[in-house]
Structures are given as C-alpha cells and as structure tokens.
C-alpha cells in the first residue's frame with residue numbers, strides 16, 4: 001500500500017516493511033538542511049561509538065563535548081542527547097552547507113527521518129510534507145528499501161540485545177534512583193573507553209570467569225564490548241547470568257578478606 005504525509009492524520013497511520021511512500025532528499029531541495037537544527041536527537045549506544053570514531057575522539061571526550069545526559073522520569077534510565085549549537089538557529093554541530101558532516105556515521109534518528117518507529121516493525125511519518133518537501137518528491141520506495149538504504153538494519157541485532165535491558169519489565173516496577181547506578185549504566189552503554197578501562201583495570205576479570213576469546217574480542221572491538229555491556233547490565237541489574245559467572249575462588253578470597261581471616265587455605 002502507498003502512503004503519503006499530506007496531513008497530521010496521515011502521520012498516525014502505520015506502515016509495515018512492504019508499504020511504500022515517496023521521498024527523496026538532496027542538496028537541490030528548497031528545505032535542504034532545515035531539519036538539522038533545534039531538534040532533540042537521542043543517541044543510540046551504537047551512534048556514540050560510530051561518531052566518536054569518525055571524529056577521532058575518545059568516547060568520554062565525545063560525550064563531554066557533544067552530548068547532554070538525560071534521565072527517564074519513569075525508569076531512571078540514563079540516555080544521551082546530541083547538543084545543538086548555542087547560536088540563534090540552534091544548528092546541529094555537524095551540519096554544513098553540503099549537508100551532514102558525519103553522514104556515514106550519522107545517528108539512528110537522522111537515518112530514520114522522516115519516519116519514526118516504536119519497535120522497528122511499524123513505521124509512521126514524523127513530519128508532514130509541508131515541512132519536509134522531500135515527501136512531495138516522486139521517488140517511491142518501500143519501508144524496507146528505506147531501512148536498507150539508510151543502514152537501519154545494522155542496528156537490529158544490537159538493539160534487540162539492549163532491549164532486554166532498556167525495556168525490561170523490572171525497570172518499570174522499580175525505578176533506578178541511585179545516581180551511581182545510573183552512572184554505571186551510562187558508562188556501560190555509551191562510554192566504551194571508560195567501561196573498557198573498568199573491565200581491564202579493576203578486579204572485574206578476577207571476579208568473573210570469562211572465556212579468553214570473549215576477552216580478546218572486547219579488548220579492541222567496540223561493538224563486541226556493547227554486547228558484553230548488555231550481558232553485564234542484565235547480570236548487575238536483574239541477576240540474569242548469561243555467560244557471566246562469578247569465580248568461586250574470588251568470592252572465597254573476598255569473604256576471607258572481609259572477615260579478616262587472610263588468605264583461604266587451598
């Protein structure tokens with residue numbers, strides 16, 4: 001079925017992957033770059049990893065320079081939002097006359113625009129064609145074409161993994177109120193350099209028994225580290241073990257230290 005975004009009413013209609021809509025965005029269009037200002041862009045954990053690489057920054061510096069931290073009132077989960085410039089237009093820091101200056105690494109929300117989705121299954125228009133003139137163009141494509149062209153499918157697997165953490169029922173039952181816990185979640189999901197430092201330069205690898213091949217993967221690869229972070233958060237927040245198992249010798253050692261009995265006998 002073919003969809004159009006002529007009115008607000010059209011925006012509420014839900015499309016699935018086979019449905020089609022008309023859209024094209026290019027430098028010749030009269031609204032070019034107009035959507036890259038004064039906008040709230042929540043960054044996906046994968047976005048932060050990609051952007052910091054494109055900008056050759058550490059994740060910690062990227063978060064400090066380009067993002068605001070926000071916390072959900074309902075669940076207490078932290079998230080990060082891209083800071084707009086402080087000028088009158090409140091432009092995105094990455095936009096220039098030719099378009100997006102970080103196009104290959106642009107955030108998920110920018111890839112998805114002018115569509116929106118809740119769960120990646122049903123899609124709707126986020127704007128009308130009077131605002132986004134690309135929706136008046138004649139190029140017709142399916143939602144799935146759009147997902148493929150924009151690289152949205154790259155997010156499916158990791159987001160599916162993170163959903164267990166970010167949309168867990170437990171979070172809606174008991175809000176995360178401790179700022180230290182919020183900081184831990186923020187570090188694991190968004191600040192890969194700080195999380196890697198924590199894993200490799202603390203007693204973490206003594207505490208957990210982790211296979212050598214996993215350790216090698218997370219040492220260098222940010223996406224593997226993100227999958228690992230999802231496992232660790234599931235364990236820390238909800239007690240779900242997955243592949244993380246606490247080393248019994250470590251527990252015994254700690255017990256003896258706390259009880260002041262020195263080293264456990266072998």
Ligand code: SF4
Pocket residue numbers: 024025026029031032033034035036113114131132133134135
């Ligand atoms: S408003 Fe639509 S057509 Fe105009 S620049 Fe943004 S995405 Fe492209």
Ligand code: SF4
Pocket residue numbers: 035036037092093094095096099100101102103106107110
């Ligand atoms: S990241 Fe790129 S596409 Fe997204 S708002 Fe900024 S300039 Fe526009």
